[in-house]
Amino acid sequence: MKQIIEKHPVAIRWFHWLNFPLLAIMIWSGLLIYWAHDVYRIGWADQTLLHFFPDSFYKALKIPFRLAEGMSLHFVGMWLFLLNGFLYVLYTIFSGEWRYLLPNKHSFREAWQVTLYDLGISKIHPPKRKFNGAQQIAYTAVILMGIGSVLTGWAIYKPIQLRWLCSLLGGYASARWLHFALTMGYVLFFIIHLIQVIRAGWNKFQAMITGFEIKQTAK
Amino acid sequence: MEDKEPLPTEEVSDQTIRRRTFLAFTVFTLAGVGSAGLWQIFKNLPKNKNRLSTPIRKVLGFNEQVNTLLFSEKHLAPTYPVAAAGRAPRVNGKVGLAAQDFDPETWQLQVNTPHKALTKFITLSAIKQLPKTELVVDFKCIEGWNQIVHYGGVTFADFLKFYQLGTLSGKLLALNQPADWYAYVGLETPDRQYYVGLDMPSVLHPQTLLCYEINGEALPLKHGAPLRLIIPTKYGVKSLKRIGTIFFSETPPRDYWHEQGYVYDAAL
Numbered sequence: 446m447k448q449i450i451e452k453h454p455v456a457i458r459w460f461h462w463l464n465f466p467l468l469a470i471m472i473w474s475g476l477l478i479y480w481a482h483d484v485y486r487i488g489w490a491d492q493t494l495l496h497f498f499p500d501s502f503y504k505a506l507k508i509p510f511r512l513a514e515g516m517s518l519h520f521v522g523m524w525l526f527l528l529n530g531f532l533y534v535l536y537t538i539f540s541g542e543w544r545y546l547l548p549n550k551h552s553f554r555e556a557w558q559v560t561l562y563d564l565g566i567s568k569i570h571p572p573k574r575k576f577n578g579a580q581q582i583a584y585t586a587v588i589l590m591g592i593g594s595v596l597t598g599w600a601i602y603k604p605i606q607l608r609w610l611c612s613l614l615g616g617y618a619s620a621r622w623l624h625f626a627l628t629m630g631y632v633l634f635f636i637i638h639l640i641q642v643i644r645a646g647w648n649k650f651q652a653m654i655t656g657f658e659i660k661q662t663a664k
Numbered sequence: 665m666e667d668k669e670p671l672p673t674e675e676v677s678d679q680t681i682r683r684r685t686f687l688a689f690t691v692f693t694l695a696g697v698g699s700a701g702l703w704q705i706f707k708n709l710p711k712n713k714n715r716l717s718t719p720i721r722k723v724l725g726f727n728e729q730v731n732t733l734l735f736s737e738k739h740l741a742p743t744y745p746v747a748a749a750g751r752a753p754r755v756n757g758k759v760g761l762a763a764q765d766f767d768p769e770t771w772q773l774q775v776n777t778p779h780k781a782l783t784k785f786i787t788l789s790a791i792k793q794l795p796k797t798e799l800v801v802d803f804k805c806i807e808g809w810n811q812i813v814h815y816g817g818v819t820f821a822d823f824l825k826f827y828q829l830g831t832l833s834g835k836l837l838a839l840n841q842p843a844d845w846y847a848y849v850g851l852e853t854p855d856r857q858y859y860v861g862l863d864m865p866s867v868l869h870p871q872t873l874l875c876y877e878i879n880g881e882a883l884p885l886k887h888g889a890p891l892r893l894i895i896p897t898k899y900g901v902k903s904l905k906r907i908g909t910i911f912f913s914e915t916p917p918r919d920y921w922h923e924q925g926y927v928y929d930a931a932l
Contacts, residue, residue, distance in 0.1 A: 447681060451672045462692070466699055482808030512807065513925035517716050520927070521723045575671055604804070605741050605897050605932040606734040612742070617802060617810050655688040659681065660673060 448660035452575065452652045457542065460533040461653060467529055470522040471594075472628060477515025480508050485625055497625075523598065530591045545575045548585055552578035563644070587634050590627050597624035715925030728929045735931070737839075737869050741896035744800045749814035749879055755886050756805060759920065760858030761906055768890045771854075775829060776911040777846075784827065788890045791874060794818040794826055799871060799894070804932060806899040806921075815894045816877030820849075821868045830864070830912055839868065850917030851893060854908030861917035862895065862902060863929065871896045874907070899930040 453461075480503060487495040503509050537543045548556075555578025561567035563579075571577045576584065600611040600620035614620040642650050652658045709717035716724070773791065775784040797819050804810045821839070824830040830837045831844045838844070845864045852859040866872065873894040876883050883889040888905025895902050901921045911917070922928045 446675050446677055448673050449676055449681065451674070462695070466703070478808070482805075484809075513715065513921075516806075516927065517720050517724060517925065520727055521720055524723070603731070603734060603932060606731065606736075606739050608739060608742065617804065621808065651685070654692045655685050657684070 449657040450660055451656065452658050453656050454540065454542065455656060456536050456540070457533075458653055458656060460529060460536065463529050464526075464533070467522065467526045468631060470518065471526050472631065474515045474518035474522060475628060476506070476508055477511040478519060479625065480515075481512040485622065497629075520602075527595060530588075530595070534588065546581060546584050548578065548581040552581045554578070556582050563641075583634065583637075587631070590630050590634075594624065594627045597621075597627065600624075714923050724927050728927070728931070731929060731931045732863075732865075735865060735897075737865065739897075741801045741871055741932075744802070744812050746800055746814050746880075748812045749800055750811045751879070753803070753813045753878055753887060754805075754809070754811055756807075756900065757905075758886075760853030760855060760904070761885070761888070762857070763855045766854060766906070768885065771890050773891060773907060774909045775827070776909060777829065778911060778913070779832075780834065784829075786827070788876065791818060791823070791891065792876065794822055797822070797873060799873060799896070801871065801894075801896040803894075803896070803900055803903075806901050806926065806930065814879045815873055815875045816880070817873040817875035817891075817894065819870060820872040820874055820893075821870065823874055824868075830867075837868075846912035846914060848913045848916055850909075850911045850913055851904045851907055852909045852911075853904065853906050856908070858904060858920050859918055860893075860902050860904050861913075861919040861922070861928065862898075866895060866897055866929075866931070869895070869897050897932055899932065901926065902930050 476498075479497075483497060485497045486493045537546060555572070557578075558567060558569055559571045559577050559579040562569060562571055571579075596610065597614055597620045599607055600614045601617060601624060604611040604617045604620075611617055611620055614623060648658055648661075706717075706719075709719065711717055712721065714721070772785040772787050775786065776782070795818065796816060798814070798816050800812060800814045802810050803813050821837075824837050828834070828836050830846055830849070832846060833844050835844065842865070845868075847864055849862045849864060849867045850859065851862070875888075875892050875894040876890060878884070878887050883892060885906075888907075891907050892905045893903050893907060916928060919928060921930070
């Protein structure tokens with residue numbers, strides 16, 4: 446006999462895993478579109494530290510000259526990405542899952558301590574809750590980013606018909622930049638998420654598939 | 665930090681854990697393999713003549729329907745002070761402008777109403793006599809760049825009304841009688857190498873221009889002299905340079921970039 450902890454509801458697991466290929470399709474088709482006018486960089490004046498993206502990167506992924514294909518894929522995939530995200534948010538609201546996910550007034554201090562612990566600077570163990578402060582902030586932020594991607598996306602998709610939205614986001618060029626920056630944010634989130642999943646170990650990873658964690662006997 | 669554990673825990677046998685784990689991983693694997701398979705099928709669907717598969721075209725068609733719901737002739741592209749216009753408007757695309765023997769001096773606009781076998785030839789000086797509209801708008805290229813440019817010309821709606829064109833009945837075009845409009849307008853360069861199809865509501869939008877001036881000067885050849893289209897409610901691909909022929913149609917006219925796999929309406 447073992448003790449198990451029911452952790453992730455089945456709906457959340459489906460939303461989570463469905464989002465993976467959907468976001469991948471959106472980022473991939475986005476790259477095909479972005480290539481046609483790839484102006485963003487990290488730098489100042491005429492000093493460029495990093496250009497998004499080097500030609501070798503495009504060539505390796507066979508990205509050049511596929512704008513039409515990218516646009517068609519992006520404007521089909523957007524519906525699925527939107528629907529999955531929308532249903533996820535709806536589900537967290539009506540199931541009460543939002544209680545675990547929304548940061549509260551303690552989350553930020555806790556997130557700082559978790560960060561120090563994860564970096565090996567502090568010895569204070571993060572709380573054994575479903576999601577600690579750092580997770581609450583990260584998972585809520587990524588949902589807000591998703592909403593941001595939809596809004597900035599609409600603003601550059603229909604800048605005339607949705608002119609109010611485009612103006613709200615600082616105009617066409619600004620909305621396009623925000624749309625791109627959010628995507629870079631997902632990539633960053635994904636890298637950290639992957640590292641943290643590996644660090645957390647198999648038990649926590651498999652819980653996103655099975656829904657339950659096997660309780661460790663007291664150490 | 666306190667350790668709270670509000671999550672439900674239960675005692676279960678190892679067998680139950682094994683069974684639930686096996687089941688979950690089976691579903692997970694099947695869903696993963698299934699998704700990968702679906703993606704392969706989707707990617708390898710036969711392409712139509714316009715370079716996209718039928719399901720993709722169907723969704724893009726649905727998106728166009730959504731846009732017709734959003735579209736209003738009252739939704740104007742933002743306009744700017746003349747000083748905001750870029751000094752050197754970017755030149756992009758030469759298709760349809762290659763003819764060496766093209767003479768803008770002898771050019772005339774040809775307007776065809778095929779169903780009535782009606783053809784009109786109109787000179788530039790006649791077009792310049794119509795009320796002039798100046799427009800400083802943000803030109804948006806489908807590649808992703810944008811540039812504020814100052815255009816001058818006659819609105820397409822003014823042009824159609826003056827020459828009493830664009831209606832099925834042959835009567836004067838009325839903005840409140842869409843049933844009498846031809847559904848589409850086609851434009852082609854004189855050499856017929858570049859061509860666009862436009863829906864009539866967008867053509868009648870108050871910012872759609874037959875343009876003969878750019879940044880206060882006569883349109884240069886590279887920007888489509890003597891007469892080009894400027895349609896700010898659509899991507900630049902629709903703003904055809906060097907108009908040779910305008911014609912009216914009840915079905916979507918052929919469209920150069922649509923044939924290359926782009927969305928037909930290119931609406932913003």
